[in-house]
Amino acid sequence: MITEKISWWKSRLTDVDAVFASASKGRVSTLCKSAGGRGVGMIEYGQPRDYNRRANYNSACGARDTRYYADKTGAPPVILLVGAIHAQELEGTAALLGLINIIETGRDFRGEDSALGELIEESGCRLIIIPVMNPDGRARCEPDSMVGLTNEDLRHWGQGRWLDGTLCGWPGCKSVHPIKEAVSFLGAYYNDDGINFMHDNFFNPMAAETAVLLRLAEDEAADYTILLHGGSNCTNVLLQPNYVPPHIREAVRALALRTAELSETAGLPSSVQKISDDTGTPPPSFNLASAIHHICGGVCAVYESNQGLIEKNSYDAETILRLHYMLFEGVIREAHGVRL
Numbered sequence: 478m479i480t481e482k483i484s485w486w487k488s489r490l491t492d493v494d495a496v497f498a499s500a501s502k503g504r505v506s507t508l509c510k511s512a513g514g515r516g517v518g519m520i521e522y523g524q525p526r527d528y529n530r531r532a533n534y535n536s537a538c539g540a541r542d543t544r545y546y547a548d549k550t551g552a553p554p555v556i557l558l559v560g561a562i563h564a565q566e567l568e569g570t571a572a573l574l575g576l577i578n579i580i581e582t583g584r585d586f587r588g589e590d591s592a593l594g595e596l597i598e599e600s601g602c603r604l605i606i607i608p609v610m611n612p613d614g615r616a617r618c619e620p621d622s623m624v625g626l627t628n629e630d631l632r633h634w635g636q637g638r639w640l641d642g643t644l645c646g647w648p649g650c651k652s653v654h655p656i657k658e659a660v661s662f663l664g665a666y667y668n669d670d671g672i673n674f675m676h677d678n679f680f681n682p683m684a685a686e687t688a689v690l691l692r693l694a695e696d697e698a699a700d701y702t703i704l705l706h707g708g709s710n711c712t713n714v715l716l717q718p719n720y721v722p723p724h725i726r727e728a729v730r731a732l733a734l735r736t737a738e739l740s741e742t743a744g745l746p747s748s749v750q751k752i753s754d755d756t757g758t759p760p761p762s763f764n765l766a767s768a769i770h771h772i773c774g775g776v777c778a779v780y781e782s783n784q785g786l787i788e789k790n791s792y793d794a795e796t797i798l799r800l801h802y803m804l805f806e807g808v809i810r811e812a813h814g815v816r817l
């Protein structure tokens with residue numbers, strides 16, 4: 478089932494191309510080619526920083542001074558926003574394309590004026606946006622959003638179908654990796670080689686897309702990286718990364734609290750995850766969010782959004798979009814460390 482198109486909801490690869498083509502303030506480039514030969518595009522605002530780098534992050538930590546990796550004295554923060562790692566989770570993509578249009582024109586695709594662009598300019602931050610990290614998955618996913626669809630639709634487009642035609646599901650979809658040869662329909666979780674970037678081998682990446690994202694975070698010494706995901710009909714929430722030092726957990730919580738405050742003020746639902754040291758057995762995965770922290774030292778977290786399924790706790794498309802704007806405002810303000 479494919480729901481009726483919402484005119485302002487833009488999440489197709491052709492939408493990304495069109496938004497990039499019309500951008501004049503941002504600089505557009507292609508990070509890499511996907512497994513299926515599609516370009517992974519990004520747009521950047523603000524100038525690159527010169528960090529006087531002498532060592533990688535790990536080595537600088539070993540030298541007991543992270544300035545050997547990135548001397549950030551006086552440098553405004555770098556924020557990296559990444560959409561559609563799982564390409565049936567298109568809430569982030571729609572919001573990021575809206576954000577780009579706000580920065581470029583002052584309003585989003587609903588025609589709503591927004592002060593987010595001015596806030597970004599005032600903050601002086603360097604903002605890097607990747608609307609679709611997984612173009613292969615996006616090309617495979619026919620719906621433009623999951624709003625109005627069922628959990629079964631989500632599983633089909635997201636995790637795909639095993640060789641016997643039954644639906645893959647979470648977390649079983651992670652039990653074969655790469656999954657390509659084990660499925661009759663490859664879901665949008667994966668690139669064309671059947672790789673799920675969230676659970677790549679980060680010490681020897683299986684996917685070029687994962688490798689290039691890690692390199693970008695490292696090169697930029699990203700202060701905040703937000704991986705935009707969908708989480709069925711959850712209340713939108715920032716997830717705590719599993720393997721990071723306490724100050725990063727605190728920073729994720731501070732961002733979550735700030736975003737919740739902004740959301741509540743706007744009359745929108747919010748949720749803040751507790752910090753927990755309960756690792757359990759088997760231990761939680763060292764996923765992309767943890768990996769990005771360890772390569773650049775920055776805050777990195779997964780943001781899970783409600784997807785508007787016809788199930789309990791369904792949000793409409795506009796609420797989903799506005800909640801992302803609250804997150805974007807939160808991260809800009811939090812990265813600055815002062816109330817702009």
Ligand SMILES: [Zn+2]
Binds near residue numbers: 563566706707
């Ligand atoms: Zn996801």
